[in-house]
Amino acid sequence: MCTTVQTSAHIRLQMVQCLGDIVTRHVTPGHTLIVSYNTPAHTLHFSAGQSINRNGRCFISDLHSAEDMVQLILEELNKMAARSLLSFDAKNDWKEMLPSGSKYEAYVLLSSRQDHEDVVKDIGHQVKKLRNTWEWNPRAKFVIFLIEIRHVNAKLLAEDISAELWTSRVVNSVVLIPALDTHMATHTVSILEAYVCLPYQLTAQCPEIKKAVLQDRWIFDSRNSSHFLHNTSLSPQKIPNGLHGCPLTVSTFQIPPMVMRKNTPEVDPKNVIYDKGLEIQILTELAKSTKSSLKFREGPSDNENYGIDLGNGTWSGVTGEIARSSADIGIGGIWYRCHLVKEIECLRPYLIDKARWYVPCARPHPRWMSLTRVFKLSLWTGFVTGYITISFIMWQVMKITSNISTEAAQNQAYASLAKCLLSFWAIILEQSASNNPPNVAAVRAVFLAWVLYCWAVNTVYQAHLTSFLIDPGLQNQLASEDELLNSGIECAAGTSALGLHPDLSGRRYRHLKYTDHFEDIEDRVANGTIAILSSMFFTEYVTAVKYIDADGRPIMCDIKEDFVPGIVTMFVPKGFPFKARYDKVLSSLVQSGLVNFWWENLKYTATLEKARDLNPPPGEYVALKIVHLQSAFYFLLLGYAISVPSFLLELSCQCRKKYEIKRIKSNRN
Template sequence: MNLLRVVFQCLLVSLSEGIDRHLCRCLSDIAKRHFSSRINLVISDNTESYTCHHVSTNFSRTLNHFNENSSGIDTQTWDLFLSDLHLSERWSLLLTRPNKEINTKYIADRKHGSYILVPGYGQIEDVTEYIRIQITNLKTSRDWNPRARFLIILTQSNNFTEARLKILEDIFTELWKFRVINVVILTRALKTKLGKIDVDEKNLPVFDAFTWFPYEPSAKCGEIRDAVLLDRWILQGKGNFLFNTSLYPPKIPKDFRGCPLRVSAFEYPPMMMRMKTEYGIIEYEEGIELRLLHQMARITNMSLLFRPPPADNGYWGNDLGNGSWTGLTGEIIRGYSDIALDNFWYRCHILNDMECLEPHFMDSAMWFVPCAKRYPRWTSITRVFEANLWLGLLSSYITVSLFMWLVVKIIHNISHPDNEAYTGIVQCFLNFWAVILEESAPNNPPNVFSIRFVFLMWVMYCWAVNTVYQTFLTSYLIDTGLQSQISSEKELLNSGMTYGIHKVLLVQIPHLASKHYPRRIDCVTFEYCQDRTAFKGDLAFVFSSLNMAYVIAERYMDGNGKPLICKFDEIISTQIISIPVIKGLPMIDELNNVIQNTKEAGLLEYWLKNVEYIAILASANDFSVPGGEYTKLTLEHLQSPFYFLFLGYALSLITFITEFISRWKQAVH
């Protein structure tokens, strides 16, 4: 028994002398077996000083500076490990330390593929705080990737007893806040047996590799923090893993067994429609993205938990200038929600704290203006001919009447015909006016060819003009036509009309806030600008063409089925519609697969047409125009003839009264 104890102590001494040599081999084995090549490998050392260099550009200076402040790992060992990584030329190496933002000048524009974290040397109980500081620093990089493979080295102390499981659980809890799951923690091995394998010179464990499975069992919904021993590095040969198992096995299940998916949304047709609240539970009854969300929930077997809409009309969110956001964007960044909906224009290129799923729609920002108003029906008579044609008719009437009077006068001087109907200029004007009104002349013209030829030509002219006039008058009585429609941004700016732009649009289209649009006002709500444009007609606004196509069909149609809000073809900005999610969402790959399959099946376009068609049918209940090929003329259609009739009556009455008063005055005198 004593001999066995002496042998065991000798083995421990040998192990202590070669621990750093085995650590180098262990780290190299993990990197070569599990870290994908040709991508960024980030090595973070938590010390008070800071350095950040790209290894490939200045390796020797970087290596020396990095090792001057090594975190409890032998400098020579660390040199060998970094040299091995560098000389392999398999990765683009980045060495960092906290307390400053990561310099990305030399980093390739791609996500980090793997991380090696070396917490600061000190009390083992403080390691969780060290790791939190390191992760917080790494998050500042645009290439931060919480779904990368992480390796945390905790080999600074051999006084890592059974309490290490509690410490590891605390580390996993902290990592879950950053949605880091693919992590392996390398610790010094306990001096115990491993299963039924005896502790001898060949299988004496040196390091233990721990990880966690937050969704096993999946019914716990990511609440599991238990540390699981995956493998052990042993002394066999030059050292190797005992089981040679994968240190980064799949951890995200296909079936989440009802785990909740927190969703931020607000009522925004046609994406999310008809919100209702029962017993404090928020639900939506219809919408394109709602159907897509139900597809995701059904395939992944997740339950949906909707949050209340953002307060203060936050909608998609605004930048407050201090790094925080309002609206749906703020809820995603702060981790209140896992996913956000509602026609979200892609903004993950400007925000590093969230990710976007596979794009599923294309949208356009366009100008929406009041539709051209119809001409008043009383203008139908005057609008049949333009002013120059009316002047032409009047000048023709005067010219022909004078010409007729001259011809009759000359004929009377030559032949003295018995008929003197057209010898006076007033008679010519009255007789020709009767022809214009399609009334018979009170007196027949003299039986002279020249006089009757002039009269016949005037009759033919008036017949042609009256035929055309009556034809177009009937058309205008039925359809008065539209006034001039604004059809370009240049016309809009020159029209003097006010234009409204909601502040959330300025995040995606900042040039709308320029001096080029001096009469811009803020749309406090979407409905305010839409109602003012539709019903007052004194405002234009910029908004999503996808949303407005539905809103116009649902709410802004007149009784004849014509839209009250119109757009012109100029596109201000084309936008990609994607669904933002919290950075590092574990099931992002499964959700992307659902979106891709839904797009390929053509379901999104089908749902959109279906929802718009239902909206058109619903608004058709208010249409007042009867079906059929013919239109019955009503008193409304004949406004202009009655206006002129009443005008004629008024003039006749005034003339009668004037004549009566004139005769009465003559009788008195």
């Protein structure tokens, strides 16, 4: 059987006076005080987030109910000058009234529940409603005021309330519980007991963080005055300088080069270990600053590594685990997104990243084209045109010369167009032509002009031919986003990119595919079948590890246009008590150059590890092989393919001609 602790109206007024004293001492004038309750008020009706009229007064004839107590508290707090007051009924949803970026300095949470479990649930419900706002400030001062309770273990109740508040990272709290044993000494009555939370204290049950101690009592003495018994501070230092080895819970997943393992044994969900990577090195330094250890959670169970907005105010992945306070810190090369999630905060950024398009590198030109790629098509066209033109001119000069001359020409090598073409073709190939051209100045001038022209062209051609045989050059490389989108190649991006870059949902990127299987996509990029929008840091490292050829050149290329810049940070729940300290450590690491040093060292080490598997060509010279002369053999085979049928056709024609002559002779006979 439970006996309810009965308090007179006078005792209740003393309780209100205690609350007013705390507000006066600990809430800075000019700041906003939030009063939250979960009890329907019958005398006054306050809507969620409505400011109380200072001229409004609650006439309470007798204080016998919790509803009356709530009204009296609201009225007395509203009469305090130089402080804004907002009341909030937890049965409603919070309506944000202050501009974004402003913070509330203090919260008063009232509970009229009487049983232990009901009180804890009621406080948790109110906090859950209050934290669903951008102005939620878990670093504010919290006063938990229990109006009336049954016979309970006050210390245990205060610890459970503190633990419930800790899930929202509320530390600076005081729990006011009506004193069950009111008589302390002669003419002295204990009205309220004030308990404060002291997390991270040195205990044998680390990481148990809930610990409440009786800090003071509000009493009514023989002089008819009420005050705190010891008048000690209700906001002592609650976060120690060191955590005595208590672990920080880390939400992450394996993603090179940020979070890795030196070895890859089977992962034990109960003992997940990451011991390599840029963010692991940074996190180790952060843990040292607070003398804490690290405890890694298993990767997100929803298969969403970074996390996406599920559309109902919740997030998946690492972002969701931090928002739900399931972990103390979230890492994984995560871009800043604290402007999107109300329940998280971001530590000081330590890297400036960029999102770029990574496309297949340009493929080498086919080696069979090496013979023709020395000159452009326009030059080849001009050369062939000049060849035909000079042959025609030579033929015409010979005709005119023969008609004018009275002597018959001794050399008939240029007597027809076909013979001129053959002679000049021989000059092109640097072969011997007719060694006795007609002794005519005009003919020899044309011949000399063609020889000089072919000599110049051949010299340039042969000077560049060897280079093209060894290195045929690269085909056209995609160099802009417009070229990429117009090329028809398939494009992809990470699932979390859509939440960070709303432009991707536009018509321009309507064919973009989203995936979290980056390894498969990167393989396809290297094979030339897809392009991906990815982080510059991640892709540079992966390229150095996996995607370089025998000459040490990357086989995944980037478009030198930054799609969007981004800053890399770490997530913590809003109100994380070590944020300021960790920000200072990160600032020191960045300014000292350690972060950049660790990053360059990771890339250099990855390149050395990959170099063991490479077989670079010995020396700086390249020995010519059959593959280098591929184009020459192709043209040789093409020549054979044309000449052999031509020769056979000529033989066939000769045989047919002889047969016709023989048949005609036989007919005459």
